[in-house]
Amino acid sequence: MRGAVDLQPDPREAVDFGPFTQAAPLQIASTRTYTRRPTRQIRVGKVPVGGGAPIPVQSMTKTDTRDVQATVDQIWALEAAGCEIVRVAVPDADAAAAVPRIRSQIRIPLIVDIHFDYRLALLCLEGGVDCLRINPGNIGPTWRVREVTKVAAERKVPIRIGVNAGSLEKHLLQRFGEPTPEAMVESALFHIRILEELNYPEMKISLKSSDPRMMIEAYRLLADQVPYPFHLGVTEAGTAFSGAIKSAVGIGTLLAEGIGDTIRVSLTEDPTEEVRAGFEILKALGLRKRGLNVIACPSCGRVEIDLMGLTKEVERRLEALNINRSFTVAVMGCAVNGPGEARGADIGIAGGNGVGILIKRGQIVRKVKESELADVLVEEVKALAAKEEET
Numbered sequence: 001m002r003g004a005v006d007l008q009p010d011p012r013e014a015v016d017f018g019p020f021t022q023a024a025p026l027q028i029a030s031t032r033t034y035t036r037r038p039t040r041q042i043r044v045g046k047v048p049v050g051g052g053a054p055i056p057v058q059s060m061t062k063t064d065t066r067d068v069q070a071t072v073d074q075i076w077a078l079e080a081a082g083c084e085i086v087r088v089a090v091p092d093a094d095a096a097a098a099v100p101r102i103r104s105q106i107r108i109p110l111i112v113d114i115h116f117d118y119r120l121a122l123l124c125l126e127g128g129v130d131c132l133r134i135n136p137g138n139i140g141p142t143w144r145v146r147e148v149t150k151v152a153a154e155r156k157v158p159i160r161i162g163v164n165a166g167s168l169e170k171h172l173l174q175r176f177g178e179p180t181p182e183a184m185v186e187s188a189l190f191h192i193r194i195l196e197e198l199n200y201p202e203m204k205i206s207l208k209s210s211d212p213r214m215m216i217e218a219y220r221l222l223a224d225q226v227p228y229p230f231h232l233g234v235t236e237a238g239t240a241f242s243g244a245i246k247s248a249v250g251i252g253t254l255l256a257e258g259i260g261d262t263i264r265v266s267l268t269e270d271p272t273e274e275v276r277a278g279f280e281i282l283k284a285l286g287l288r289k290r291g292l293n294v295i296a297c298p299s300c301g302r303v304e305i306d307l308m309g310l311t312k313e314v315e316r317r318l319e320a321l322n323i324n325r326s327f328t329v330a331v332m333g334c335a336v337n338g339p340g341e342a343r344g345a346d347i348g349i350a351g352g353n354g355v356g357i358l359i360k361r362g363q364i365v366r367k368v369k370e371s372e373l374a375d376v377l378v379e380e381v382k383a384l385a386a387k388e389e390e391t
């Protein structure tokens with residue numbers, strides 16, 4: 001019996017799945033686009049960064065750079081995962097000596113990561129690299145930065161001025177008392193001015209912190225002061241789960257404000273996971289399209305199929321197909337949001353009682369038994385990809 005509150009009818013009663021009606025394709029409201037901060041464009045090898053270019057996803061190897069084979073293998077795995085620019089740590093002269101051998105065996109642009117010893121930067125520049133990352137907080141006296149910049153300019157190699165809240169210059173820490181967004185910006189500006197004095201604007205800037213709030217504020221502060229592209233990241237973010245969330249908050253907030261030209265998600269994980277997380281952030285904001293986008297409802301008391309099992313199986317099987325098409329696949333539990341979301345996707349199902357309604361590009365196709373749903377979804381995605389390949 002209904003009380004004073006006028007309850008809505010149970011949607012399962014309201015939506016008749018059989019014979020089901022042909023619904024009109026869902027009209028998707030225009031999605032918001034972000035006005036990106038105008039920046040100079042630089043090139044990291046063949047990849048443009050800034051100036052409105054697509055936002056490249058970067059990662060960093062976790063191998064010992066001196067182990068050329070292991071590092072090259074990891075870079076190939078990263079490229080297969082979609083990584084567009086890769087960085088390697090260069091802690092000593094042996095690692096610097098390995099850099100040219102690594103670079104000659106890979107296809108994506110290579111950045112070397114230099115701390116403390118500016119001579120390693122010079123060695124890498126001689127060996128041939130696509131970009132140099134230096135940390136202003138530990139590279140030492142200004143003349144060293146000048147020296148490195150002069151050689152980089154001769155070889156037309158861009159420089160990332162990579163400020164890190166955890167390794168700011170001592171005098172800044174003394175003045176500000178602790179790492180702050182203002183101290184990070186001051187550190188960056190000091191080094192930006194050195195490159196500008198040398199008439200070398202081929203740079204990008206990062207202002208990383210393990211605290212997303214601090215990095216957000218630092219990038220915002222610097223955004224209006226310089227025209228250079230920004231590399232975004234939350235440093236030491238953590239494991240796959242917490243690190244991806246922190247990165248999505250820090251990087252995603254800035255991207256949604258139009259700030260950011262390239263990104264790296266730092267995870268205590270296999271680096272290919274960093275790439276996956278990076279693309280998920282960009283895809284969530286509509287800034288990049290790559291691979292399949294599986295959307296699924298969280299499931300609730302209304303669901304009458306094994307939605308979690310089905311979603312995991314579909315995601316696993318689709319990932320293994322490695323289809324490089326930007327389709328959206330919707331796995332929805334019931335008639336509440338199911339038909340609407342599934343109609344907005346390329347392929348989708350909306351669950352019913354032991355069945356699912358297959359919906360293709362807005363059109364209801366047929367009813368499928370629960371036990372066949374995973375197979376049918378995968379086959380439909382394969383067929384759609386094959387059809388697009390023909391055209």
Ligand code: SF4
Nearest residue numbers: 297299300333334336
């Ligand atoms: Fe529940 Fe999923 Fe249906 Fe939403 S679509 S009501 S989460 S079963």
